Amino acid sequence: MEKKDLNEIEKEMKLANEGLPEKERILFSDARPSRVEPLNKYLEQFVNWARARSLWLLAFGTGCGATELRPLMTSRFDVSRFGIAGRPTPRQASVFIIGGYASIKTIKRIVRSYEQMQGPKYVIALGSCTINGGMYYDSYNTINRIDYYIPVDTYIAGCMPRPEALIAGFNRLKEKIQKGECDGMNKYADNFDWYKKNQKQIIKDWNMPDYNW
Amino acid sequence: MNLVMTLGFLLVIIGLWAMLTQKNLIKIIIGFSIIDTGVHLIIVSIGYIKGRTAPILDASVSVADAANKIVDPIPSALVLTAIVIGLAVTALMLTFVIKLYQKNKSLSIDDYQELKW
């Protein structure tokens, strides 16, 4: 293996943040996300058990599907039974619900919020629009597939899916988490360049750092 | 209180009136002169004793009985000095008025109020 200068390695680990003006680059972190291995088997099983029973939603209504999230919290469906609760800040949330169609303007915010969540983080894509564009498949401003931009753990199809469907989706997610199959965070870190390329292809005025810590 | 003294006071008051009411600088100085004269009269009247003569030692008044024959000499001496001083002051005032008139072409005291408060 070729020996590399330490500084060079460090440089590679850094992001260029070319979208930012020169002056602002010092204000944003330029660290590159990296893969974090899970804990040892049993411990990871234990924490996955806890993670699955304590899902904290990022309360960010990204599309029309957000209307279906409200009934979930109320007395009729009450997802708090499953340990699901909303958090107002991505820093604390573990589940991100993409609530339906995502316009280019929205996807920018989705990416930012997703990157600001702390791993392990899960994404539920909700509604047909997130799967293949749904009724907006031919829109000039609405993306067709969310999984080209962020890794998705569970899709819930429908236009719109009812709260029952959402609960089913959550249960599916819980199962996956408990099995340790949800590793979107590492997937994103591993394929970071690919995701970034896709994102940058549609988001033209990229006025944020390459990775929003 | 005799007539002279009363007259003197009257003059003082007339002079004062002139000083306080007249706007013309010259008239004010005249007022002052009148006051001065009044004061001189008063001084003289104080020293005057009826029936006595002027305090001049000559043939008619001998040194021995001067004390009985002449009026009090001191007020007379005073009044002489006072007249001189009054004269000097009046002259000085008139000089000032001339200078003032040369500078400002006005004799009214109301025109000299630029210094106040």
Added chain:
Amino acid sequence: MVSPIYILILSLAIGFLLSVIDKTNRKFSLTAFYGVLTFNVLVIADWFYRFLFLGVPTLTINTAGFRAPVSINLQLGVQESFVLLFTNLIGLFAAIFLYKKFKESNISSLTLYLILIMGVNGLVMTRDLFNMYVFLEILSISTYSLTSFGKTGKSLSAGFKYMLAGVTASTFFLLGVVFIYYFSGNLNIDFIQASQFTNYGSIALFLLSIAIFIELKPFPANGWALDVYEAVDSGIVSVIAVVNSAAILFLFYKIMPILPERFLNVFGIAGVITFLFSNMLALKQKKAKRLLGYSSIGQVGLLVASLVFTANAPQHLIYLIVGGFFINHLISKAGLFWLSGIVKHENISDWNVLRGNRSLLILFGIFLFALAGIPPFAGFWAKWELVKLLVHSKMLFALSAILLGSLFEIIFLFRWFTLTVKSDIAATIPRWDASKIFSTSFLGVIAIFFAAMIMKVYYGFSLIHILPVLAVLVIDIIDFLPSKVKGLLSLLAVLAYGYYIYPFESNIQLFFGIIFIVGSAVNIISTLNRTGKSEGFYGFLLMMIFSFGNLIIATNYLEFFLTWEFMTISSFLLILRGKQAQKASLMYMIFSTAGAYLMMVGFAFAPQLMGNSPLVISLANVQLPLISIILLSIGFMIKSGSLGVHIWLPEAHAEAEADVSSFISAILLKAGVFGLLLVGISYVKFAPSFDIFYWVGWIGVLTAIVGAFLASFQEDAKRLLAYSSMSQVGYIVAAIAMVSHLGWVSALYLAFNHMMFKSALFIAVAGIYYRTHTRNMYEMGGLIKKMPLSYITVLISIIAVSGVPPLSGFGAKWLIYTAFISNGWYLQAGVLFFASAVSFLYLYRIIHSIFLGQLKYEHQDIKEAPVWFIIPQYIFLGGIMAISAFPNLIIKPLNKIAMHYFGSSIRIDGYSIFSELGHWDGHVVMLVTMGAFIVPLLILLLLVGKTQKVKQFNIVYAAERPESPQTTHVAHNMYAHYRKALGGWGKPRIWNFWHSASEWTHSLADYFRHIYTGNGQTYVLHIILYVVVIYIVMGV
């Protein structure tokens, strides 16, 4: 031994010969002129020396070979020779001052000048009334003529008005003389007695005295004089204001024995009124010479009043009071008039040209301080003794009028001073004239000489009490050295001084010695960061520090008060060094002076002290009367910035230079605390029937809460800290006012603690200011990354302020609440709780706005504060940590100090302190806190996964990114909601009160001064009416 008659003859003779001499050469005439003046001075000096030191009896010169009363006689005694010496000296130097003008002017001015001096000499010496009239007229006529010396239109009209007034007065004088002769048959004042004038006879005396009095320019019959002062050439006007006034004043003094007492009292009161009103009217005055005119008139009024009021006092006191005022007035007024001749600018704000010449600026300061009655100049001593005298003779109205007048005087004089030192230079700088500067500096030397004489000869102060002034002089001499050298020398000097005064007689002295001297010494380190020369800085700093020390060792009221004034003036000068400090320092001076006057009266009421021990000890056995306690308390509370009189405090703290603020806050305020403690020491044994300290306590707690709120609403870091100081000192004041063991322990504990954390905070802020060049907190932010050391200082200090355990602040809180509750001051304790909760608001604000939040672009490359700021900070931090971990270090000695006055109310067992209510163990608290801190830290380190360090903009921002650091940093108007909640309580009522008080005074002054219409006739009318009013009042 030359007979004094020759000075008259020679003046007259040379005066008339001058015009002949001048035909040959102006040089000869000038030589003759100055020769005569010098001759006069020498002759009089010779006589003065004989009278004073050789005990030669009073000299009487009979003219015309007869004895009085038959002929006119002149008298020359010690008083006459003193006055003459001074008038002639000033006359000589005024002539030197006018040298250039005399060289060019008409020869008649020289003649007139000589005749004027002759008139003065004659007037002073003669004992014959009519002769007085003659000399008075000689004096007047020469003066009238000299008014036109400057040859401006203004001076002509002013001279004319002067003449109108003069002739009116002399008419009265002449009438008076004549009637006196009429009633007594005599013209020699030595042979006239007041008893000869019954009924109508007193009219004669009245006419005579009122004429002289009018010549002394009483308010309001003095408009003419003001015009003269304003318009006439400054050299001449100094003669009019000083020499003429002195002579006429002496004339008044000479006829005083024949005046009945009721006349004198009325004249005295009229003098006081004149003093009060002319100083008040001067408040609105912007023209320098007219301002000086007002001041002169006021001073003469004060002289008349003091002449009257001291009539029955012992001789040496009369000399001190009247002589003191006399010299003070003469020197300072002549000096200031001459300075006005040098500066040549009418408006007082244009006097800043003086900054172009340092020695002139110093002279200006000397004259102004002398005029204002600042120690060590003669006026101070005269005022001190006069106040004592007035208090003892129960003339309280006159006293308050005089003090109020003095306060007005302080206001306009110091406004002038601060404007001169601080306003921007716009006017052109004149050329400095050597002869003028020479005469002026001579006066400065005389002023200092007299100050020294009074201190050394009359009072016999030892060197240590003069040390503050000496320090200024010494540093002034070595001012050419770089400031670091001076700083080190000052540090050594302070340490040496501390060592010198160290063996204290009591522990409380030691305690305050540590606060004052050690605290100052550490604070000096931060001044070592200064570059350049910092001219004048270290002198005043040393003066202030030595004054602190002298306060502790003062053994009598005068020493204490003198030192107090030294402290005030030096701190004033230090504050004045700030860039925008004009208003702030002026306000400080005004409030301090008002406080000082109250203290002066308070001390005058206090009983005499026995023995020679320091006040701290001797006051314990003295019962202060209630009035004294009230006045002293108010005085000291002004210095410590209590509620209602606090408004100077934030300004002074904020506007002073960065490294000065820490002295002011941390140490200067403690001087007020020390003073209050002195009152308290007497209070312990002799509490008055009316418990005044109860209300002082309330003021203290209200100060604490209001200060805390005000601090929370500040944007300026130093103002915030200033209000915080106010709040903390409020605690101390309240605790002292409790007059209980625990109360005093907590007060002293808090004082010590406050000294340390507030010094550290102010120095930290100074360092930040040094780097960021702003005091507005919202312009900073995020500095924790750049200035971590300063951050730690601020962090530790604010924890110490807030009283959060385990740091030393909690000890103070624990002591103070325990003290309040066990003393039965429950509601006060509640208010204090509130205050301490509110203090979190401003403490968080300062640390957050400066150090946390968003770092600005312009501060990205900023460095840590200079090492000279860091060192003292960490010394103080060390102190805080030491007494936090081992509270016994301080509680035990304080317990001992307080036990000197009360029985102990706390029990110290190991590290535990037990009061009757509760207990506290600082050591255990420290250990438990350490444990409680380390455990979660370990947990966190264990559990936290990979930690990614991010930058300031990596925040969740509602899925957006922040626009700029400025808009993201929440710091401006941080507690807007609290302000809203407070509603009407949040209005600056006290500030408004003082503001409107000032506005009212100024408007009133403006209203009153409109009586001076500028019309000569009106002035005559004033005189006539004044005579009538005085006539009625006297009830002749």
Added chain:
Amino acid sequence: MDIIIRILYAVISILVATVWGLTLTGIVRKIYARVHGRFGPPVWQPFLDIIQTHSRRVAISHGYMFFLGPVFRFAGGLGTYLFIPVILGSTVFGNFSMGGDVLLVMYFIFFGQLGMALGAGEGGHPYSPMGIARGLSQMSAFEVPFSLAIISVAIQYHSLNITTIVQAQQGSILNWTLFTNPLAVIAAMISLLGMNGHAPFSIVMAPQEIPIGPPIEMNGSFLGILQTNRGLFAAAKLILFMNLFFGGAAHPNILVALLIMMIKTFFIYMFSVFVGASFPRFRPEQSFRFFLKWPTAIGILAILYIAYL
């Protein structure tokens, strides 16, 4: 040796209090849900949440103060708890109450708040200082009636010592401060509402305007520590109130005493929970004004009543 035993005792005591505090939080969430007509999360949900937050793989940190903020907070909670005697006469649950009296406890409460405020401040998020400014302001307001109540109690028992105060309330239920000095208890209970940050005084975390307020940037283990502290701190406050106003917990059998403590703290907590579940939120200035008006007046009356009647 003694010190190790003491530390051991403290650990036991802390564990019990934390578990009880978290359980209480769980119960409260259940009750809130029931008020809303929901089932609500299981009672042990807080424990799961804590495990979940601690198991995050990456934690972002804004700097040392940000890192230490939660530590300060937890230390504040621990310290507060450790200076309160939980059970009268118990060695295990007596904690370090020899360190100081109620004043110490009152001021130790600030320790954590100050540290947390500093840590959150370094986060650089604008909502943090907003929330802290509100929190500090509200604290300064509710501290007034609370301190007045404490003063009143101190006058009543002539002591600031918690143990002494509890001792004085033994014997009969009528000896409780609740009955002997009701005004003080009312004032203190109202300020407890503010202290707990429940509605109508939930302006600090106000989810609508400044989502969650100060800890908005806190994540992962930082949040986990804060959550743990929330349980412990709630327990500490409740135990303090129980000691001061509700007779404390005293029984020769330590388990019974613990049961008494749990029952009492449960009911004290329920008071603020029920108020919180049934009222809307005040705006900040309304909240400050409220505390500075009525409860303060009651507090002053409490002092006057005890001191002068």
Added chain:
Amino acid sequence: MKNILKRLNEKIDDLVVVKQRDDLYFIKVKREHTDFILRYLKLDENFKHLDFMQAVDYIENNQFQLTYMLYNYEIKINLGINVMIDREKAEMDSMHRIWPHLWQYQREIHEMYGINFPGSPRVDESFVLEGWEEMPPMRRDFDTLEYSKRTFYPRPGRSTNDPKEYMKEKLYHDFAKSPKIRRDDE
């Protein structure tokens, strides 16, 4: 309303009026008259409120139609002002001085149709499409499906159904047999 139209007719010639409903009229004006008409309607005829402004692409006529929808609160009538402008040289005078909030509509129309409004504030800033580089998307000659396919990675296997047929077949195949619900207006 009639009076208003009458008065309007006096002001300008060849006024075309379309009455859509009792409370909705449209008039067609020339581009050079627009400013005058809008001012007149706002100031003299009390059409104080501007509901919205919109554009329609009449690609057939090579024209854009701009509509300013006004509302009169007193007579409660909407009045639309239609202005036809040239499609090739798409430019219109900015009316933001009459209703300040027009700048926002004009910005949107500028972005979506590429119609220029010289002088309108912030008209060049992007409104919804951040960093759009293609032809303005609302022009009818823009092929949005093609763009979507080109840009948004369409998921293969997507099929489209006619909703009516699909529904009938999938859900309501026994629709005819179900009891008929009587509607009110029948």
